[in-house]
Amino acid sequence: MAEDTPSVEFYWDNIVIKVEDRLFCVPRCEFVQSSEVFADMFLLPSAPGANPEGRDREHPLVLEGYKKDEFACLLKVMYPTYVAMTFTNFILFICGLVYRAGSLISGTTLALALGKEEWVSVLKLSTIWNMEKIRAYAIHRLSTDFVLSPTEKIHLARAHKVAAWLDEGVTSLVSTDQKPTLADLATLGWETAAQILWIRDNSPHSQSLIPAVTLHFKGAEIWCAICTSPGRQITFNPITCNGCKRNVTLDTVLTAVGPGKLSGHTERLVPFRDILCGANHCRAPIFSAGTTVTCQYCGTYNPGHMNARVTPSRMTPPLGLKNMIEETFGEEIKKYNVA
Template sequence: MAEATPSVEFYWDNIVIKVEDRLFCVPRCEFVQLSEVFADMFLLPSAPGANPEGRDREHPLVLEGYKKDEFACLLKVMYPTAGSLISGTTLALALGKEEWVSVLKLSTIWNMEKIRAYAIHRLSTDFVLSPMEKIHLARAHKVAAWLDEGVTSLVSMDQKPTLADLATLGWETAAQILWIRDNSPHSQSLIPAVTLHFKGAAIWCAACTTLRRLIDMNHFTCNVCKYDVVADTELVAIGPGTMSGRTDRLVPFKDILCGTTNCRAPIFSSNYLTCDYCGTHNRIYARVTPSRITPTIASPGLKGMIEETFGEEIKKYKVAWFTTSL
């Protein structure tokens, strides 16, 4: 009688693994094929006379620092059974959200690229992840797309995130998100943005029609570049502003900026100034007479602001995972 030969597909060498107080006995091949971490671990030589770790229950491979329930979730994906896959006439692997998070966690730690990608896919398609969940999971498991999506949702939704939610992100991230919300355009204007150029002497009272200047420009210094702002100093404002008469424009005080090259810092620290002529407290707006109007380079928009603020972190997660998966 001819000697039987092992099946290429279905003849497995098992390994016994201990996590916390639980023993698991599973085919060794999946750990070797799916994880370079385990493949390298199994290549390490045993001490002379010692039994190889994982060969039997008396000598298990001990995984310190991991949770048995999380490890069991990973094994459900690595070794699915017919009972867990077949539901009626459909074939699907049914795990809950927290179970998939556990799979994502361990597959990331052990560089199981296929399982990690599948866990991210299932969490993205089978469950509704809140913006906060996406940010937390992105940072915990280096998922660049979720960080981008979570931040984008928080800065673009109509309702501001609650203080409790922001607190879970840390003060720096909370400040960055609120800064983007406050400075990003929430609506697209039909009027193209322009830059208004004018002299310090061409800032007028928004309430009266006198030709006298609204303020004494000799009292102002740019807080950033320390340049003295005088009557002849060129200033700028992002327009178009509101037309006031045939040539003048009403612009917010906060939008009047230093005209020095590469500065463009706000000149006024308050939102109102008193007219020297009529005594009116000009609140919010001043009237200016532009000497010229130039097109404004388009702002980076919401995506650009997110890239500016969180781009390095997003890139870091992409690079970190790409490096470990090589």
């Protein structure tokens, strides 16, 4: 009788891992494929007569110095199950169509129901163990699913080597007309606090009440400034840009020179008339005379000289301010870019 042949794709060895007082048993292959650190670790030969670490619960692979709850967060991404998935992905999972993180993470399409601190744990461990794909995805989810204050971005950037967050956090603190609070500055340490205040005081725009930076945001990130209701998003019918003639929708990236007055951690107050097309070499005003917008609570109105609240996805500082940020924080940002 012919000997059964294991499947090349679906015949996994499990590995038992101990973190603090908790045992975890998962397929070994995902650790090998996601992390060079673990791949090299598993290649190390065992001592003669010794049981290989991780083969069973009596001989687990012990990870010292890590927290079991943080490790569990990483496993939710590496091995998605019903507790970490949307209903749609759960159906795919039980049908055998979804399992490993390597095949799930494609661009920005994976939907996992983790909270902010859980994603921070995923970022922390994926950075330590060189899990580049999972690390990049954790950064994406934290950037898009949650509101990170400028000081949070700086702290997380330094803890987990994320260059973009350091740049964004510093830019926000030095470019807004609302000075950072003493409590916020204290959390950054005296040296960083002094650097931020020095840039603010010596910026070419320091004499202006509203330093000029360019805000970048989508049409769907414009909010009514009249009311304060949770569903105050502004909607509008497609608009033809007077400059480049492209169709401007809620998904179109727009810009505004500002940042205008700060409203909350991320919202900026800008006049509708200052919202411009975001296409290269265009920058034509979008909300011209005759254009109407709609708020679910305030109804449809002509924005005219009214203000809007926008939540920019990024900000581009003016050249002088940008140079000062690079002079002060450039080496640190560059270090995280190559990390």
